[in-house]
Amino acid sequence: MTTTTPTKQEYRLQNLSCASCAAKFEKNVKAIPKVQDAQVNFGASKITVIGDISVDQIEEAGAFDGIKVSQSPTRSLEKSIPFYRKTENILAGISLLFVVLGYIFGAWRGETDPLPIGMFIIAILVGGMGIFKTGFRNLVKFEFDMKTLMTIAVIGAAIIGEWEEAAVVVFLFAVSEALEAYSMDKARQSIRQLMDIAPPTATIKRAHGEHFHEMELPTEQIEIGDILIVKPGQKIAMDGIVINGLSAVNQAAITGESIPVNKTIDDEVFAGTLNEEGALEIRVTKRVEDTTIAKIIHLVEEAQAEKAPSQQFVDRFAKYYTPAIMIVALLVAVIPPLFVGDWQHWIYQGLAVLVVGCPCALVVSTPVAIVTAIGNAARQGVLIKGGIHLEQLGHIEAVAFDKTGTLTKGQPAVTDIYTAEELSQDYVLQLVAAVEKQSQHPLAKAILKKLHDEKLTELIPTDFQSVTGKGAYATVDKQIIYVGSLKWIATLAAVDEKITEQVKKLQKQGKTVVAAVSNDRFIGMIGIADQLRQESKDVLSKLSALKVKHTVMLTGDAEPTAQAIATSLNMTDVRASLLPADKLMAIKDLRTEFGAVAMVGDGVNDAPALASANVGIAMGGAGADAALETADIALMGDDLTKLPYTIGLSRKTLRIIKENIIFALALKLIALLLVIPGWLTLWIAIFADMGATLLVVFNSLRLIKTKK
Template identity: 65%
Template sequence: MEAKKQVYRLQGLSCTNCAAQFERNVKEIETVVDAQINFGASKITVFGEATIEQLEKAGAFDGIKVIPVKQRAEEQQIPFWKKRTNITTAISALFVLLGYSAQFTAGENSVLSIGLFALSIMIGGYELFKAGILNLIRLRFDMKTLMTVAIIGAALIGEWGEGAVVVFLFALSEALERYSMDKARQSIRSLMDIAPKKAIIRKAGKEYEVDVEDIQIDDIMIIKPGQKIAMDGIVVKGQSSVNQAAITGESIPVHKQAGDEVFAGTLNEEGSLEVRVTKRVEDTTIAKIIHLVEEAQGERAPSQQFVDRFAKYYTPAIMLIALCLAVLPPLLWNGDWSEWIYRGLAVLVVGCPCALVISTPVAIVTAIGHAARKGVLIKGGIHLEETGRLKAIAFDKTGTLTKGTPEVTNMELIQKDIDEVELLGIAAAIERHSQHPLASAILREAERKAVDIEKWQAVDFCSITGKGAKANVNGNVYYIGSPALFAEFLTLPVHVQERISCLQAEGKTVMLLGTNKELLGLFVVADQIRESAKAVIQALHKLGIHKTIMLTGDNDKTATAIGNELKLSEVKADLLPQDKLTTIKKVREEFGSVAMVGDGVNDAPALAAATVGIAMGGAGTDAALETADIALMADDLTKLPYTIRLSRKTLRIIKENIAFALGLKMLALILIVPGWLTLWLAIFADMGATLIVIINSLRLMKVKE
C-alpha cells in the first residue's frame, strides 16, 4: 500500500543546514515513511502520517511553522532588524564590544571581560549550542557541530574574546544567508500574490463577491476596468485590452473579445468583460506555474549533487585534520598544547562549509524565479545547466519559426477584364464553404480589404480532394485550387507556368482562380515568418550556438526558402515525426547536447529525445507545460536568447561560487602554517565566502531580456 502524501509550506526555515536537520527529524517520526524537503520553495513533502504538532516539534530548533499547502496563510513579513535571531545577534555584538572595552580598562583576563564575552557567547550562540551538542551526542558532524566544538575549545584554552567574535560572526553569516534566500524566494511570493483571492460572480441575475476557492467551472465572472482577473476562462461578453505580463512576460497588452482565453493574474485595462470560468483555482495557469517553479527549485542540479556529495565527506575530513593538528605536534614534537589546540580550532572554524553548501541552491533558486517573472518557465536546475551548455538548437517550422497561419501575400490578375475586388470576392464566396487552411487565408484577406462578399453568392459547392474546389457563383461555374487542378482542363500559358515555378521556388503556395475555359488570376499564399525569427537566429549564432537546424514536414522548396531567409545552418524537409526523432539523435551524438523548440503538442518524440525540450506558448496549452523542460509562456521566440544567456550566467556563477568558497578556505588554511590564522580571521573568511556567494548569485536578477 502506497504511503499517504502530504505537502506543507514552511515559515521560518533559515538555512540549508537547518533544512537537512529538519528533514532528518521528520523522518525519525515513527509514522513517517519518508520526507523530502524543498529548501528553495520552503516546502516539505511527507510520506506517511504526521500531525502539524509533530512536524513543528521536529522543527522547533529553528522555530519552523508548518502550514498545509492548500491552506491560505498570510506570511508575516518581519523586517530584518525585528527578527528574534537578528536581535540576539545584535545583542551578542554589543557584549563583544563591551568585553573588549573591559579588557582595556580592567585587564586582559579580568573577570569582567570574561563575563561579558561569556554573555555574548551564550546569547548569540544559544541556538547553535543546542543543535551542536545534540549533534555531538548523535555523532552527526555538520557545520553547527564544528562551530560548537571550536567555541567550547576556545573557552577552555582561555580565548574567550575570540570565541565571542566567532559566535557573533557565525550568527551574522546565518542571518545574511536567511536574508539572501528570502530575496531569492521573493520571485515565488510575487507569483503567489498575482491572482486576486476574491472575484465577482453573477448568479440568477445578481452579483456576489466570493472566494476563488468557492468558484465553480462555468460560473460567469464579472471583470471591471482596472481589475485583475481571478480565474482562467473564456470571454463570453465585452472586449478589452488585457495586460498578460505577469503570466507570459509580454510587455504589450493583448486585445480580448468573445471567444478569447484569459488567465488568472492578468490585468483587465479599459473595458468590462464577462468570463466563463474554465478551470478551478488549483488548476489555473498561474497555479501550475507556481507549482512547477517550486518543484524546479527543489530539484537538485548536477553541480548541487556534486556539492552535496563533497560536503558529506568534507566535514568529517576537516574534523580529523583539526584533531591531528591539535594533538600530533604536542605528542610527537613537544609542541605547545595551547598553541596547537588553538590552531586545530581555527581549522574547525575555517572548515565550516556554509558558503559551499549554499553556492548552488541560491543561484538556481534566483535564476528560476527570475525567469518565471519574465515569462520563461524552467522546470529544474538540471535543465538550466543543460541549456547553458547547448551548442545546437533544432526548430520546428510551423508555429515556431513561422506564425503558423497562412496569409495571402499578393494577388495577380491574368485576365484584364476583372479587377482585384471581383477576383477576391469570387474566391471568398467559394472558400467560405471550405474548411481548408488556405481557404481561411482567402477569407481573412477579403475581410482585411473590406470586400463585401455578399455580392457574390456561391451554390453547388464541391470540394476536389487534394486539388481545390468549384462552385456556381452568380450563374458561372468557377474553380479555385492548385495548378495541377487547372492542368486537367486547360493548357497553362508559358508565362503563367514560369511565374508559378518562380513563386514555388520562393517557398510560396500558388492558388489559381478561373473557369474551365480561362484563367482569371492567381493568389500567392505563404506561412509568414515571425518578425522576430531572423533576429533570434542571429542572436543565437552570436551567443556561440554552432548549429541552428529547421525540421519540417513541409516540402523542400518552401523549407529551403525559409532557411535561406533566416540564415539557418541546416534545413531538413519532408520529415515524418520519426524522421525528426532520428535527426535529433544524430545532432545530439555530434554535439553532445541539443535543444528542440516546438509547440509542445506536436513533435513530442523529438522534444523528448532532445537534451532540452523547449515549448512555445506554454500559457495557452497544458500540454506544453507538462511535456517541455522549458516553456516560453508568451509564444515569443525572443525569450530564447535570454534563456540561454541566463543559463550560461547561472553556470558561470555556480562555478565562481564553488571556486570562491573553496579558494578562500584554501587561502585561510595556508595561513595556519606560519601561525597567522586566528579564530576570528577564520570565521571572517567563512563569512566573507558566504557573503561573496550570496551577492554573486543575486547578480542573476539583473540579466536583461
C-alpha cells in the same frame, strides 16, 4: 483485506535558514514513525510528506532551526517576518552590546578582570544559546554540522581563556546566519511574487434558478461555469473564456509579453493577468488549483527541488569534506605541540580550523544560483522545469527548430495576386473569397483575412459545392467560380505557359497557389505562404553570438517550401518532408555529431523529438497543457526572442556556480594555509566562513538582474 494508500501532503515552512539545516530537517522527519518518505524543497521552503503526521510533529523535527509549519494552500504564503523583528537577530544585537561593554570594561580594568570576562560570557550565552542547544544535541548523536563545530570551537576557546574571541565569534556567526537567511529569502521572492499575482477573491455571477446573483467569493470556492465579472483596472482571478466585452489585457505576468493583448468574445484569458480598459464577463473553465498560474507555481517549485548535476556533486563532496576537516583540525591541535610544545596555541589553531572548514558556503553555492535563475526566468515568461535542464541548456552546441509555428507564425497569409489582364486584383479576390467563405481550410482563412484587411465588400455565393482533393465552386455575381489547385483548374480552362511559369516561380519561393476560373475562363491565381516571424533572423544571429555551433530546421513541409524559408534565414542545414519518427532520428544523429542538442517545437506534434533532445523547448506554453507537460522548458508567450535570453541565463548560471565553488574553496584554503605559520585566529576563521557564504549568496543574486 484492504490496504489504505498513504496520504501525501505539502506543508509550507518558515525560518528554514540553510541548506544543511534543510537536509537535517528532512532526515528528522523521515525518522518519525508512520512517515514513509519526506522531501524538503529548500528553494521553495516547503516539505512534502508521505504518511500519517501532524504539524506539531513536523515542527518538533525542525525545532533545532526554529522551523514553523503551516498547511496552507499552494496559492497563499505567510508574510515573512521583517529582518529586525526576528528573535535571533534581536539576540545578536544584544550580544553585540555586551561585546562592546566587554571591550570598554577591558580597556578600563584590564582584560583579565572578572567584569569584562563576565560581559563576554553574557554575550556568548545570549548570542549563542540557540547554537549551543543544537550543537550539544548533535554532538551526542555524532552529527557534525556548522553549529556542532561552532559549539566545540567556542567551548575550546573558553577553556583556554580566549573569552573575548569566543564572544566575537558567536556574534559574527549570528550575523552571518542572519544575512544568509535574508539573502535566501530574497532568492525565494521569485515564488512569492508569482503567488501574489492572482487575486484571492473575485466577483462572480452564479445562476440560481432563472436568475443570476452577484457575489464576491474566495477563488477556492469558484466553480467551473461561474461567470467572472472583471472591471477595468482589476486583475483576472481565474482562467476562462470571454463571453461578453472587449478589452486590452496585460499578460506580462504569465507570458512575459510587455504589450497588452486585445481580448474579445471566445478569447482565452488567464488568472493573474490585468484587465486594462473595458469590462469583461468571463466563463470560468478551470478550478483555482488547475489555472495556468497555479501550474507555473507548482512547476517552478518542483524545478527548484530537483537537484542539478553540480549540486549533486557538491552534496557528495560535502559529505566527505566535513569529516576530513575534523581530522585536519585534530591533527593541527595534536601533532605540532608534540614537537614544538605550546599546546594552548595549537589547540586554538585546531579550533580555528574547525570554524574555517565549515562547508556552509560550498553547500549553498549551487542551490541559491539555481533558485534565483529559475525564479527570474518565470518572471520573464520562461518556465524551466528543473535545475538539470537549466544546466544542460548551458552546454548546448546545436539547436534544432521546427518550422511551422516556431520559425514561422503558423498562419498562412496572401502574398501575391495575379489576374487576367482586364480584371482588377480586388474583384478576383472578392470572387475567390466568396467561394472560400464556406470552407474551413487554413488557406481559405488567409484569403478571407486579406479581403477584410483590404476592407472589400463580401460577395454572396449560392449553390456551393466542394470537390474532394481538388477545390470548390459556387455561383457568385451571376457566374460559376471554380477555385482550387492549378492541376484541377487546368482541366476546366486553358492555362497559358506564362501562367505556368509564374506558378513554378511562386512554388520555388515555398508558396501555395490557389487558381480560379469563371465559367470556362481562367481569371487569376493567389499565392499564399506561411509568414516568417520577424524575430527569427535576429534570434539565429544571437544564437551564433552565444557560440551555438549549429542550427538546423526540421520540418514536415516539402523541400521547396522549407528551402525558401531557410534561404531567407541564411540557414544551411534543412531537413524537409520529415514524419515525427524522422525528426526523432534527426535529433539522434545531431546528438551523435554535436553532443548536446536542444529542440524547439510546438510541444504537441514534435513530442518525440522534444523528448529525445537533451533539452526540449516548447513554444507558447500559456494555456497549452501539452507544451507544459512534454517540454523541459516552455516559452510561455510564444516569443522566440526568449530563446537566446534563456540560453544566456543558463550559461551565466553555470559560470556563477563555478565562481561560487571556487570562491568557497579558495577563501577557506587561504585561511587554512595560515595554520602553517600559526597565524590563523578564530576571527580570521569566522570571517573566512562568513565571507565565503555571503560572497557566494550575493554573487548568485546577480542572476536576479538578468533580463531579456
